[in-house]
Amino acid sequence: MAAVGLASIMLPFSVTGAAVVLPQLSGSLHASVTDAQWTLNTFNITFAALPLAAGTVADRIGRRRVLLLSIALVGLSSALLTLAPSMMLVNIARTVQGCGAAGVLAAGAAILAHATVGRQRQIAFGVLGTSFGTGLALGPMAAGALTQTLGWRSVFMLVAALSLPAWACATRAPESNNPDHPGLDWPGLLTFTASLTALSVAFVAAGAHGWTQPTTLASFGGAAALLIGFAWLELHQGPRAMFDVRLFGKPAFVAVVCQPFTVTLGFVILLVYLPAYLQGAGGRSVAESGLLLLPMTAPVLILPLIAAFIAARTSLRAVLTAASLLIAIGAAALTTLTDHGSWLLLAVPLLPFGIGVGLAFGVMDNAAVSTVPVANSGAAAGIFNTMRITGESLAVSAAAALLTTLTARHLRTSGIDARTIAGQAIQGRIDAANHMMTVDGVTHAFHAVGLLLAVLSTIGAILTYVALAPETTALDLDLGRDDGETRIRAIQGTQQRGQRVDSTADLHTRRARIPGHE
Template identity: 70%
Template sequence: MVAVASASMMLPFSVTGAAVALPSMAAHLGSSVGAAQWMLNGFNITFAALPLAAGSLADRFGRRRILLTGIALVGAVSLLVALAPSMPVADVARAVQGCGAAAVLASGAAVLAHSTSGRRRQFAFGILGSSFGTGLAIGPLFAGALVEAAGWRSVFVLVAAMSMPAWLCATRAPESCNADQPALDVTGLVTFTAGLACLSFAFVQAGAAGWSAPSTLLLLAAAVALVVLFAVVEIHRADRAMFDVRLFRGPEFAAVVCQPFTVTLGFVILLVYLPAYLQGVADRTILASGLLLLPMTAPVLLLPLAAGHLAARTSVRAVLTCASALIAAGALLLTTLHSNGSWLELALPLLPFGAGVGLAFGVMDNAAVSTVPVENAGAAAGIFNTMRITGESVAVAGASALLTTLTAARLRGSGLSSELATRIAGQAVQGRVAGAHHAALTEGLTSAFHTLGLVLAALSTLGAVLTYLALAPHRAAEQP
């Protein structure tokens, strides 16, 4: 449990820490908006695409072995990013680091599922949720302090340092495997990864060239075609597929596995882009930006363990529905955001966000792996985490495109050319605000966050309703 928790803590810090370090990193390396965005997108694509493959490999060749490999890869490549001489080198290294993160994510949950049962499993997955929450909670604050004290490279050095004790602890974890696991589904893996990459490319291109540009539309069409091809391939492979699409015919399974789309999507968007907003248009320091996020991040640290006990006394249905409702409330209150707001005004929308995500983190992983036999826990964890990280990856890329597009539209209204407005807006989303356009960027980006809040509120409300209906008591009683 200590091994998996300590390894898992690195993953959210690798996301939030990199996002906080990005403005300083991009300025120091002289990066363009697009290249800087791929420092986040490259990691997210491989992180999202590979948990299924990692889970299958863990079941087949050994869950501890894949866990150790993943920890080593995350740590070693993080050190490489810290030494990167240019942003393209960092982009490629971060994509490789995402591969290691996917291995940790899938194999860690499988190790816990194989080693525990009953109340011990509930407690272990509560600890796992708390470890993710800890990484999310301390990420912006620690990263902000490190960047101010020692520069952006120190954020990645810290992840490398965190990997060493995690790897040593993992050497003591019990080994387990399922020798009858089918061979790796290479066709499914390639089509899914390519589809996700095309979608992320489309979002980046939309922010630069517009949503109606031929290049954007072509990439979106390619993404849809590849995802459809992936579904066809997986249905055709049936029991040999890495992603059993047929499982989604069951509303209970679909509700649990798709829950991350309504729970973590908005949370991750705010973790990545709100610090840049606070540093850029609000003129806050990096450390102050991290402190201002505490109303959202602290509940994710404190609530996962309590959520397990609450689910035992009520139901998973009640906890997950309440979580989505809280996030919807926080998203709606995000429309009150303004650049010179006080800590209390910022805490008003962020606290419900954090409370909802903290509750969900304590029960989601356990609910997912408990739907399958323990010998297939790696594959179940892979499916669940693929859905979770895919949602986060799409959210990070999509939110950047949406914020850039809306802000650029406001700038064009003030007389700037389309190309210049888009470039300045993209820099502002990443926390680099041009002084000559500070007032227009403040107004435009704040309005864009208000629109984003409305979109997230609608999505989370829909998630709350669907979860409540899909996990109805009469359905839960029919589960094997």
């Protein structure tokens, strides 16, 4: 628990810390807008693409071995970041850091699941969730304080320091593996990673050159082709496939898998780009910009356990729908954002945003595995986590392009110059010659993004409420279990809905019609 908990704190801190220090990092190393954006994108791409592959490798060669290697990768790459003299080395180190983070995420959870049972397991995964919440809640504040006192390199030094006790504890973790696990899906892994990279390239090109330029359109076309190729490969890979595509035939599962795109989209955008706005447009210190995010980040630390209790008393459907509606309210309230606003005014959109995300984080994983038969729960969890991190990765690159485009429209200059000024502005570097106009442009860009997020979250709330209706999920949930008591509950629930099930044999006949059950 200590090993996985310490290692897990490093992951969100690697995201939030890099976002907070980005203005100082890019200014110190004289980075272009594109290079600075790749500091965020390189980590996110490898972190999103590799968890399923890392989990497969961990099953084959040993989960503790992969955890130790992954912690070492995160620690060594973070140490390299403290010494990097150029943006090229920074981005290489961030790529390696993302690979290590993916391994920590996959191997850490697998070790906890294998080494604990019953109440021990509940406590262990509670610690895991708290570790992630701690990294998200305290990351911006700690990164801001460190940057202001010791410089931006100290943030990565802290991650490197955390890796030492995590690695030492992991050496005592029990080893386990599954030599019968199907091999790694190399074609699927390569096409999925390539499609994510192409999408990120497309969004960076859109921000730098425009959405209709040949380079941008070619990148989007390449990403679409790779994504189609990935789907085709997964349909023909059989048990080796990264994704069990049969699960996407269940509307309830699709609704839950799409939740990260409506729940975490806005959260990640604000977590990454609001500190830069507060520093550049608002003139706040690095430490103050991190502290101002507490109304959004603190609920993510506190609410997940409470959300699980509420869902037990009500339903996953009610909690996830309410979470999306709260996020929609917070996103709509972003229209009150100003560069000179008080802490209280800033809390108006951030608090409902944080409450909604905190509630969703407490039940999304459970919802993902609860909407499929138990035999498919592992695949469902892997797909869900991959989709969640993929959504976060795409949110970072897409938001940069959208904010840049919207900001550039408010500037008197046009073309590349306007996009360069706008790109620097969303990274916290406001052009002194056009300060007032640039600040006004960035502020209006955040307002527009807030309204877009409000619409997406409202649609997500409606789809979640419809897709998770009890009559469409209850029988599937019960039929996915094999114990006699659950079969009785399934029969009783079906009879209460006015349907007739004559016997357990009849029930098994119905079960055989569910995809995945021969």
